[in-house]
Amino acid sequence: MSGAYVLQQLVNGLVLGSLYALVAVGFSMIYGIVRLINFAHGDVMMVGAFSAYAILTAFGLPLWSAVLAVLTLGAVLAMLIDAVAFRPQRGAPQVNGFITSLGVAILMQNLAILTLSGQPRPFNVPGWLKENIGFMGARMTVLDAAIVLVTLAVLGALVVFVKRSRAGLAMRATAENPLAASLMGIRINRAVATAFGLGGALAGLAGLLWGARAGQIDPLMGFLPGLKAFVAAVIGGVGSLPGAVLGGFVVGFAEVLFVGLLPPLYGAYRDAFVFGLLIVILLVLPNGLLGRSVEDRA
Numbered sequence: 437m438s439g440a441y442v443l444q445q446l447v448n449g450l451v452l453g454s455l456y457a458l459v460a461v462g463f464s465m466i467y468g469i470v471r472l473i474n475f476a477h478g479d480v481m482m483v484g485a486f487s488a489y490a491i492l493t494a495f496g497l498p499l500w501s502a503v504l505a506v507l508t509l510g511a512v513l514a515m516l517i518d519a520v521a522f523r524p525q526r527g528a529p530q531v532n533g534f535i536t537s538l539g540v541a542i543l544m545q546n547l548a549i550l551t552l553s554g555q556p557r558p559f560n561v562p563g564w565l566k567e568n569i570g571f572m573g574a575r576m577t578v579l580d581a582a583i584v585l586v587t588l589a590v591l592g593a594l595v596v597f598v599k600r601s602r603a604g605l606a607m608r609a610t611a612e613n614p615l616a617a618s619l620m621g622i623r624i625n626r627a628v629a630t631a632f633g634l635g636g637a638l639a640g641l642a643g644l645l646w647g648a649r650a651g652q653i654d655p656l657m658g659f660l661p662g663l664k665a666f667v668a669a670v671i672g673g674v675g676s677l678p679g680a681v682l683g684g685f686v687v688g689f690a691e692v693l694f695v696g697l698l699p700p701l702y703g704a705y706r707d708a709f710v711f712g713l714l715i716v717i718l719l720v721l722p723n724g725l726l727g728r729s730v731e732d733r734a
Contacts, residue, residue, distance in 0.1 A: 440573030445696035446689070447571070451580045451649070453688020454587035458642040459665035460672070460680040461591065462514075462635025468611040468675035469631050470526070472533040476517060476540040477639055478662015482548065484510050484640030485647035485657060489559055499562060502644060510640020511633035518632040523625060541659075548655035556654040559647040583645050590638065591681055598677065603630050611675070660707070664691075667714045673727020682725055687713075 459481060466474050484506040491502040521540050525532050565579040598604035609617040610627040618624050646661060647653040664687055672683025687710055694702070694709040702709075717725070 438573075442697070443572060444574040445692050447574045447576050447580070448696070449689035449692035450685070451576070451583050451688070452692055453685035454584050455642055455646055455649075455661070455684075456665050456668045456687050457591065457681045457684025458587055458638045458645075459662060460668040460684045461594065461677055462638050463666050463669040464672070464675055464677055464680035465607070465631040465635050467669070468677075469607060469614075469628055470522070470533070471530055472522060473537060473666065474517075474522075474635075475534075475537040475662065475666070476544060477514075477635065478658035478660075478665065479541050479544040479548075480510050480514055480517075480636050480639040480658070481643035481646065481662060482653070482655060482658035483513055483544070484643030485559070485653045486548070486552065486643075486655075487640070488644040488647065489557060489653055493560065503641065506640035506644045507637045510636040510638070510643075512636070514632040514636020514639070515629045517636075518629055523628075526625075545655055545659070552655055554655055556652045559651055559653050561648045565648065579645075579648055583649065586641075586645070590641065594634065594638075595677065597634075603627070607631055664707075664710060667710060671714055671717050671724055673724030676724070676726045679724055679726035686725070 459477065462477050463474065466472055466477070487509050488502040488506050491497050491505055492499065517540055521536050522533060525536065561579065565577065565582065567578050568575050569578060569581060598607060606617070606622045606627045607630055609620070609622055610624055614624055617627070642661075643653075643658065646657070650657075665684065668683035668687040669680045670683070671686055672679030672681070690713050691706050691710050695706045721727075
């Protein structure tokens with residue numbers, strides 16, 4: 437096993453981890469504010485992928501227009517899901533939100549199959565995105581490099597937004613103590629909608645990038661990546677944005693290295709290794725790598 441091969445696997449893990457991090461941040465933001473595990477989040481990613489497919493293939497518009505469209509559509513769709521399915525249940529037992537999110541996810545998947553068919557479709561991107569870039573014996577495409585750079589830039593902008601903007605401060609206050617935030621004049625529903633919108637925008641962008649890298653899309657494409665992004669959020673510490681990013685990269689590297697460094701016989705068990713890693717980490721660190729217990733909250 438050469439050094440170039442190991443480096444190639446690390447590059448692959450970095451790219452995959454970047455995609456997981458984009459989706460995992462949305463899980464963490466939503467859970468941090470309303471204590472809701474939104475399993476429909478991965479299907480927002482699927483909608484983003486099909487929207488980008490329509491814009492690039494059916495309408496023949498440039499790539500930048502697809503990026504703007506999936507960011508906007510992902511945000512609007514996520515806020516609509518919150519307003520219709522979750523907002524009426526504020527204050528209900530957490531299991532209600534859990535069951536509702538599963539129902540919304542299944543509904544979105546089946547509507548997509550009914551309207552779009554379950555047949556996978558090729559997702560074509562401009563040829564220059566597939567050009568190779570050499571790096572110390574490893575290879576990555578322009579698209580791979582763009583995925584990493586876009587993810588880092590978007591997540592950096594998100595950190596600045598959450599820490600510096602009034603809307604971000606309202607989100608943080610709501611996450612710490614919703615009752616106190618409400619008494620201070622913060623509109624809780626608006627803060628929650630902002631969290632859903634930001635998470636949905638990132639999921640839509642992740643769908644575009646995932647479809648472009650995989651080369652095909654289908655109505656069920658968001659389920660497994662969404663589930664693994666949730667695992668990443670839990671590993672990092674649900675409710676912690678840095679933890680979600682860290683968890684995304686941990687899951688991405690683990691998945692790639694399990695397959696790339698172990699004998700080929702074990703390649704089919706990559707998902708089992710990822711979920712096994714989740715169990716091991718939670719046995720040692722029940723709150724995740726960067727999480728904190730509920731008792732630590734204000």
